[in-house]
Amino acid sequence: MCPPHDPPRPAAPPNPDRDEANDRHARAARELQIRTAQLELIDRQLALVCWTTDSELRLTSVFGTGIPDLPSDPQPYLGQPVHAYFATAGVPEALREQSEAAHRLALTGARSAYQRALGGQLAAVQVEPLRDSAGQITGCVGAMLPLTAPIRLLHELQSSHDRLQTLTAQLLNAQETERRAIARELHDQIGQELTIMTMQLQDLVSAEPAQLPAHVEEVIATIDQVLAKVRTLALDLRPSQLDDLGLDAALRWYFERHCSHARLHLHLDLTPPHPRAPAAVETTCFRIAQEAMTNILRSAQASQVWVTLASDGAGLTLTVRDDGRGFDVAAAHAQAMQNTSLGLLGMEERAAQIGGRCSIESAPGQGATVRVWLPLPPAGAPPEAMSDH
Ligand SMILES: Nc1ncnc2c1ncn2[C@@H]1O[C@H](COP(=O)(O)OP(=O)(O)OP(=O)(O)O)[C@@H](O)[C@H]1O
Ligand SMILES: [Mg+2]
Incomplete structure (x- = not known):
């Protein structure tokens, strides 16, 4: 006699909704696994810290432990105001206000990026709104990356x-x-x-x-x-003196002409390099001097101008100084970046283009000095590198 068999169980009826949910779940799990692996790699490679807050600016998560001045275990700070976590790194009051402002701004939907000193090094900080799947802002997400x-x-x-x-x-x-x-x-x-x-x-x-x-x-x-x-x-x-007689002659002609028109007292002390500087160096130096003089005429309200040209084996130095009303150089630079003026940036870029430097020193009421250093070819360089006039 054969033992009695259990009757075969009927196959589960197909359920497309359940299959799709399983699929979605598997895809989400896989996606999570990939993202986690990526984040772990980022954490190992970059010393960074990311965090999230709720809408009351309480810390809800911290990822990454790469910044030594921050607590390695963020657990006790979860649920606390976000600033309590950063305060452990001895953050000064002014920086705390900046961070607070950035988080509050994020709650209104705006993004902030700034730099701050942290434990002796500079860090880039970014704070953005954290949104749910419906797009509603539920808190903030921030990241800090030491530079x-x-x-x-x-x-x-x-x-x-x-x-x-x-x-x-x-x-x-x-x-x-x-x-x-x-x-x-x-x-x-x-x-x-x-x-x-x-x-x-x-x-x-x-x-x-x-x-x-x-x-x-x-x-x-x-x-x-x-x-x-x-x-x-x-x-x-293009003054012909620049080609025919050299940089000092061109500078002398140019400054004398403009200072006498504007009734400015001019002090010239020009010693050209010997042998002559390459044409590119002379032209750059002359164009920067032109811009410096134009600025004096246009903005300085000066009564005296001092121009010096000197050189040593390595390079040529030009200074153009005035005793005018002076200006805030940092503010003028910031303005120039807004596309409002060309002169200051142009002088710096011209010098940099041939491996030199141009700096401007000034402060309101203290006149202004434009200082240019341009490299000269080393002594004994082949004639074609020495001069191309
Ligand atoms: N010698 C100076 N004395 C006083 N202010 C100056 C002097 N040089 C520059 N500035 C200030 O810096 C600003 C920026 O100078 P910059 O040469 O970049 O622009 P600009 O002369 O106004 O315009 P441009 O693009 O035609 O040169 C000037 O507008 C002026 O306010
Ligand atoms: Mg100018």
Whole structure:
């Protein structure tokens, strides 16, 4: 006799809803596993700390233990105001206010990014709103990343990139402005003189022989005026002294001309390098000096200007100092980054382009000094590297 068998169980009826829920669950679990692995890797590679808060700014989670000045065990701080956790690193009151403001701002939907000193090093902090799946703000999420050398380098690269972008836009604008000025000058100055000359020549055709010499004198006088204007225009664009006589001659001509027009007392102490600096160095130095002088004329209200040019084996130094009203250099830089002016950034970029430096020292009421250092080719360098005039 065969033992009695259990009757076969009927197969569970297909349930598409349950299968899909299982699928979703498996996918979510897998996603969570991947994200956790990624975060653990980030935590090992980067010394960073991330945290979340609820809408009352109480700490709800902390991830990462990479910042030595913060408690390695955040557990006792969960449920406490978020600042209690950071206060353990001896955060000064002003920084606490900054952090509090950033968290409050996040609750309104805004994102803040700032840098702060923490335990002797600089850290980048970012605070953003934390939202639920419906998009409602339920608290804040923040991250703090110490600015180690490579990361600081990245930040500097980014800010230098931003500066370059600003400068490029400003340069294009400046080019158009310059073209417009030259066109206006050609039209108003030269065009006018040539029209006068045409009329004088027409008079000449119908003039009595006895009047001819006087008419010819008039035409010659007009031609002289046109020539003088063309020469000034050309010199403003690129002084021939710069090519023919050297940097010191060009600087002397330029500063004497502008200071005498503006009744400024000028002190010149110019010793050019020997042998002559390469053309790129001379042009850069001259253009920076031009901008420094233009700024003095436009903004300084100075009565005296001091210009020095000196060199040692390694480089050439130019200083342009005035005794005018001075200005807040940091504020002017910040303004320049908003696309409002080109001069200060342009001077610095010009110098940097050939491996030099340009710094501006000033304070309200204290005049201003533009200091430029540009590298010279080493002694004994091949002639083509020494000069390309
Ligand atoms: N020697 C100076 N004395 C007083 N203020 C100065 C001097 N040089 C610069 N500044 C201030 O710094 C600001 C920025 O200078 P910058 O050369 O960048 O711009 P700008 O001269 O106003 O315009 P531009 O782009 O045509 O040069 C000036 O507007 C001026 O307020
Ligand atoms: Mg300027």
